[in-house]
Amino acid sequence: MSTILEMRDITKEFPGVKALDRVNLSVKTGEIHALVGENGAGKSTLMKVLSGVYPHGTYDGEIVFDGEVQSFRTIRDSEAVGIAIIHQELALVPLLSVAENIFLGNERAAGGIIDWRQTERRAAELLERVGLNESPKTPVGDLGLGKQQLVEIAKALSKDVRLLILDEPTSSLNEQDSEKLLSLLKEFRRQGVTSILISHKLNEISQVADTITVLRDGSTVSRLDCSGGISEDDIIRDMVGRALDDRFPPREPTFTEEVALEVVNWTVHHPIDADRIVVRDVSFHVRKGEVLGIAGLMGAGRTELAMSLFGRSYGRDISGSAKINGQPVDLSSVRRAINAGLAYATEDRKTYGLVLEDTIRRNISMAKLDAVADGMVLNRARETEVAERYRERLNIKSSSIEQETVNLSGGNQQKVVLSKWLFADPDILILDEPTRGIDVGAKFEIYTVIRDLAKQGKAIVVISSEMPELLGITDRLYVMNEGRFVGEMPTHEASQEKIMARIIKTGERVT
Ligand SMILES: Nc1ncnc2c1ncn2[C@@H]1O[C@H](COP(=O)(O)OP(=O)(O)OP(=O)(O)O)[C@@H](O)[C@H]1O
Ligand SMILES: [Mg+2]
Secondary structure (H helix, E strand, C coil), X not given: CCEEEEEEEEEEEECCEEEEEEEEEEEECCCEXXXXXXXXXXXXXXXXXXXXXXXXXXXXXXXXXXXXXXCCCCHHHHHHCCEEEECCCCCCCCCCEHHHHHCCCCCCEECCEECHHHHXXXXXXXXHHCCCCCCXXXXXXXXXXXXXXXXXXXXXXXXXXXXXEEECCCCCCCHHHHHHHHHHHHHHHHCCCEEEEECCCHHHHHHHCCEEXXXXXXXEEEEEECCCCCCHHHXXXXXXXXXXXXXXCCCCXXXXXXXXXXXXXXXXXXXXXXXXXXXXXXXXXXXXXXXXXXXXXCCCCHHHHHHHHCCCCCCEEEEEEEEEXXXXXXXCCHHHHHHCCEEEXXXXXXXXXXXXXXXXXXXXXXXXXXXXXXXXXXXXXXXXXXXXXXXXXXXXXXXXXXXXXXXXXXXXXXXHHHHHXXXXXXXXXXXXXXXXXXCHHHHHHHHHHXXXXXXXXXXXXXXXXXXXXXHHHCCEEEEEXXXXXXXXXXXXXXXXXXXXXXXXXXXXXXX
16 A cells, blocks of 8 residues: 655644654555544644644644645645545534535636535535435534534535545544444545544544554654554553553442432423424433433434523523422523522533633633632632642643633643533533543543542533443433433443433334
8 A cells, every 4th residue: 555645753833832743644545544642642733734724834844745745835735635624623604504614715606606506416415425414505503513524524525635634523423423424434445535533432443443643742652553453452552651441430329319400391492493392391300419411312402401401591482490409490591500509511612611712720710700809809819729720630731721722622622611610619510521522531530520529419410422421420311312301210220222222212203
């Protein structure tokens, strides 16, 4: 097999951080090459160097693509030779249609006039190729994150790609959709398209990768050939520099009989399409000291349920009641919800979770500024001390707490979101996909924090698409499907099969 890409001695510095230190990457034509490493190891940065996001001249080292030394000045330059990158944070325009997004900046025009019919026809073909069953006319904002991901891939394919770079493409997908995406990559491999795949889901990596490059702290530590099969433990050892014995902390039940939050007959309508019911007659409770899981497929309505509870941040015509510690509560605004002791850590950190242009320090203290202020005056020293504490506790990788969160690696941004809600110290904490994009070692840290909170008597609700995670850290589970709660079980009696069986059974009933 020939080599399509050779990156040699790549060094990239940001003020105060050496993100890449003489990194080497060699990719063979037509293979699926995985790039793995802990949060902040430099994976995204390396791919931004490759695709021209960081122009030639702003890094040291050499890129050889297709036998030629390349010096890309812009993304357009790398696209011109057939490199397409799909970033960790999706970059679609929500108000534009699927077709418009696919051809944005690359419009199908004849004599300066955009040919809509051709645009939509071509978009429909690309959607079919990626297996997305949606109209090209649908606004992207109406699609879930998983579907948006497929639109991004369709967009890449529209540019006759030879090397497709996917930065954590499956982090927001459920198992089925991830499976589909991985098959898509294998299909591309048959067609001779090379891909570079970044992922923290090591089971996926060991399933599809031909070769793996492991980065640690901005350096290449190993290059693994997977032709003879590879175990997740082998990858982990190189990633973190030691073997990881357990994926989950021990689960000692700490729940009491006291109900912290009780929700009865909660129903939520779609914010625009008011006839559509997104959450239907849901009743549930979570006890003090309990870690409760909500399992379900993407689109089941879990995030909508959580957001509608948290200050009506989602939906309209919301009905039902909620009690905290046995008392009826008013959760009708975010401020009231926080005051009632409820917090919601979002799955979508970019839109709702962080003020990106603000520092780590301020993002962490934001939801509870009064705790770092004397009256109306902010106490900077106390705020700093708090931020330092969480930086250490969750091992947030950054040059300092004064760094703007926009420049943090994806996984480290997620840790800041978590810190913010931990510091807010709610009685009931809803965590929506808390470990999305988080590396395997840091996941363990976050699970430990969750179990500790339960030990302190907090009630924790975890929404997750990763069933092993729900099975590994919760005490009890609800299964949600198509807006309803369709099952409940203690976790020690649960299994992936049981959960899926509930989903499939109720799915048949509804359709
Ligand atoms: N624009 C920037 N300014 C300053 N520092 C940056 C910038 N971009 C990245 N960094 C730093 O460079 C390092 C590598 O970041 P990078 O995003 O490449 O990590 P990653 O391996 O992709 O991590 P993750 O798995 O969390 O996505 C991190 O320490 C990050 O804070
Ligand atoms: Mg990254």
